[in-house]
Amino acid sequence: MSKQTFFSLTLASLTVTAGQAQAQAQAPHSAKRPNIILFLVDDMGWQDTSLPFWTEKTPYNRAYETPNMERLANRGMQFTQAYASSISSPSRCSLYSGMNAARHRVTNWTYPKNQSTDRKSDVLQLPDWNVNGICQVPGIERTCQVTSLAQLLKDNGYHTIHCGKAHFGALDTPGESPYHMGFEVNIAGHAGGAPASYLPEKNYGNRTDGQPNPRFAVPGLEKYWDTDTFLSEALTIEAEKALDKARQYNQPFFLYMSHYAVHVPVDKDMRFYQKYLDKGLPSKDAAYASLVEGMDKSLGDLMDYLEKYDLTDNTIILFMSDNGGLAAEPGWRDGKPHTQNAPLNSGKGSAYEGGIREPMIVCWPGTVKPQTRCDKYVIIEDFYPTILEMAGIRKYETVQQVDGVSFVPLLTGTGDPSEGRSLYWNFPNLWGNTGPGIGAICTVREGDWKLIYYYETGKKELFNIPDDIGETTDLSAVHPEIVKRLSRNLGDYLRRVDAQRPSFKATGKAAPWPDEV
Numbered sequence: 001m002s003k004q005t006f007f008s009l010t011l012a013s014l015t016v017t018a019g020q021a022q023a024q025a026q027a028p029h030s031a032k033r034p035n036i037i038l039f040l041v042d043d044m045g046w047q048d049t050s051l052p053f054w055t056e057k058t059p060y061n062r063a064y065e066t067p068n069m070e071r072l073a074n075r076g077m078q079f080t081q082a083y084a085s086s087i088s089s090p091s092r093c094s095l096y097s098g099m100n101a102a103r104h105r106v107t108n109w110t111y112p113k114n115q116s117t118d119r120k121s122d123v124l125q126l127p128d129w130n131v132n133g134i135c136q137v138p139g140i141e142r143t144c145q146v147t148s149l150a151q152l153l154k155d156n157g158y159h160t161i162h163c164g165k166a167h168f169g170a171l172d173t174p175g176e177s178p179y180h181m182g183f184e185v186n187i188a189g190h191a192g193g194a195p196a197s198y199l200p201e202k203n204y205g206n207r208t209d210g211q212p213n214p215r216f217a218v219p220g221l222e223k224y225w226d227t228d229t230f231l232s233e234a235l236t237i238e239a240e241k242a243l244d245k246a247r248q249y250n251q252p253f254f255l256y257m258s259h260y261a262v263h264v265p266v267d268k269d270m271r272f273y274q275k276y277l278d279k280g281l282p283s284k285d286a287a288y289a290s291l292v293e294g295m296d297k298s299l300g301d302l303m304d305y306l307e308k309y310d311l312t313d314n315t316i317i318l319f320m321s322d323n324g325g326l327a328a329e330p331g332w333r334d335g336k337p338h339t340q341n342a343p344l345n346s347g348k349g350s351a352y353e354g355g356i357r358e359p360m361i362v363c364w365p366g367t368v369k370p371q372t373r374c375d376k377y378v379i380i381e382d383f384y385p386t387i388l389e390m391a392g393i394r395k396y397e398t399v400q401q402v403d404g405v406s407f408v409p410l411l412t413g414t415g416d417p418s419e420g421r422s423l424y425w426n427f428p429n430l431w432g433n434t435g436p437g438i439g440a441i442c443t444v445r446e447g448d449w450k451l452i453y454y455y456e457t458g459k460k461e462l463f464n465i466p467d468d469i470g471e472t473t474d475l476s477a478v479h480p481e482i483v484k485r486l487s488r489n490l491g492d493y494l495r496r497v498d499a500q501r502p503s504f505k506a507t508g509k510a511a512p513w514p515d516e517v
Contacts, residue, residue: 033157034391035311038254038257042262044325045321045339046344047339050062050066054343065275068297076362076363077361078374079361082320083357084321086431090104098381099401101425102425105130105499106130107130107427114141119432121505124430129428138399143175148181149388150182153254159184160182161255166258196265204221221234221238230267232298235259239257270290316365319362327341346438349431351427360378362411376417377445425444427442442514449482451486453490488515
């Protein structure tokens, strides 16, 4: 089927966001279009770096060593209020669709086809969310059909490279493969959301002798089995080989460098492990710190590669994490979860800041002023229209409604798209862990204020984030008028995007929307 025929057949289903043209863009042919590297880290907390994203360095910033994040920030802009979903799949699906998770309905992590990954509840009947993820094919049950970011880049002349974790769709669905999402190259990406192992002596989980998660075995890196090449390094080597090929083409490249690090298992990257033991960190914390520095080394290697081949000035690098770090008890203790997000509250899976606020850096030579910081808020779906605008793709059609808003004006200092804007989260699910702010929850951020609503109990919490970044003081009783306004805002939005909500097993009735309590 020709490209023209495809668009003719699907035109009736297309929804175009406001301000986008009604015709498919022709690929711009300027050789000066920028290369783009989107460097995504898995489960990296806001504090898992020597680069502070707060007003001051904390003990956690001093524990880690991420010199290349510091190097990237020196060349670009840090975002101190960058948000994602609290779980991996919702963030990644928003990243490549431009949709809020409430709209695409991939609201928990995906893997088994047609199977929910929700924790069971005696009280709530959880909704039939899109357990099979996103894909570009219509008619696949329990998926959301999208026009992928990578597909639009490819159709407009970019050479598209995927390296690392995918986690767009469930096993045996079209979304499991980056090739089906618009990538011309796929290195080690599949349906799995974590590596069974980072260790080459365990063949990255492909050995069959008692591996804990053989279904998460990392594919396609057989040449590194039984070597001394840690997974993060193997992915970086393969990414550079793909860039070697890309340099031979007369087109810009888009590299999605999507590390499995720093997700569990907390394997020791022996290039850095001893350093952290010498600092006095317990074994597990030292292992986690070595994972972090191994990821940072990858970033530095790619920056070095760009310099070596005179690509730095024409390459944009965007750095982001997909959700907050797996929260620890206070202090560095062996046997406890391995990271800490303080002063943020809680971590991965939580509606609190520790679960959704991420480290983010953008380096755009010649456009973004070096050594700058932005305190305006952005959210993960904003990357979709932003990257397309960076690539010069201003006219495009999508099968989905795009919720993201380009943050290019923040990068160029020409505007503030966060002004008057609310951010929304909907998690009508139960994650595998429990903890502060973890449960069937929906959330809105409007200016300084953040409202959290618990579907099961009807409880509402209100926080002033600039004044109380740790969300220690619930102000809902003090400001009932703000609670009412934000509840109406959130309820209206969830209805407008046809969001899902749980129901009560005892009555079969749907849980109230936040403005109904």
